């Protein structure tokens with residue numbers, strides 16, 4: 040699979056389907072209904088679209104999009120693949136306005152597609168492995184985003200506080216972000232407790248929230264009032280990785296997603312976490328990253344109603 044935008048999978052529906060099948064079913068078709076890989080046959084004939092399979096075990100029929108966020112979509116698979124590649128390869132993301140122009144779909148469709156793709160990028164809860172481990176350093180830090188007044192008006196949500204999130208980032212490794220509210224202390228501690236493996240060395244700033252945290256392993260704090268880093272027996276103590284990550288996210292907000300609805304923030308964080316966790320430095324190129332997102336589309340559903348039950352932003 041290439042990330043070359045002249046690849047036939049971005050223009051030819053059959054090539055798109057074959058490409059998605061290769062990603063989702065590397066060892067051959069898997070029944071979307073019963074999981075069987077045995078008595079699967081292609082349904083041929085003029086009245087059937089290509090890519091329809093029949094399962095001899097459960098007698099069901101399925102295509103490669105069944106049981107994924109692309110299921111029942113009227114949007115051509117070529118456009119799904121192109122949108123996924125663009126969102127996976129763009130460091131700061133891509134706005135629905137730009138996707139709408141580049142894909143030749145309506146703005147509303149582009150908006151909906153990008154949220155489905157973000158859903159595909161988000162790890163399933165049961166696929167989340169604990170971060171860190173004995174002797175490994177995980178930084179925890181919080182930040183808040185201050186939307187323009189215009190955005191508040193557009194989303195019609197009354198809030199007295201800015202939107203905040205906490206990021207846990209393993210030094211040289213993966214990141215996990217979570218939206219928190221003004222009662223965030225408990226949520227920050229919960230995020231730390233739920234996500235860190237025993238023995239992890241936690242690095243934070245001097246914020247009160249981390250002081251009363253039952254240590255997972257060891258905790259080192261650096262008081263930013265006096266210094267940005269200090270040395271300890273548990274390595275150089277700082278939260279630079281987390282701060283670097285926040286600045287990428289905020290540049291994305293300024294450059295690409297000026298109008299994030301607060302109710303959608305978690306999905307945008309999933310998108311930025313995804314690119315960070317599959318970054319070039321970890322040996323993952325654009326095509327591989329897009330393939331991981333496409334593979335992540337399975338086992339998830341996001342209906343138009345689910346997306347739309349909250350206001351468009």
Ligand SMILES: [Zn+2]
Pocket residue numbers: 070071072073074075094095096097098099
């Ligand atoms: Zn079956």
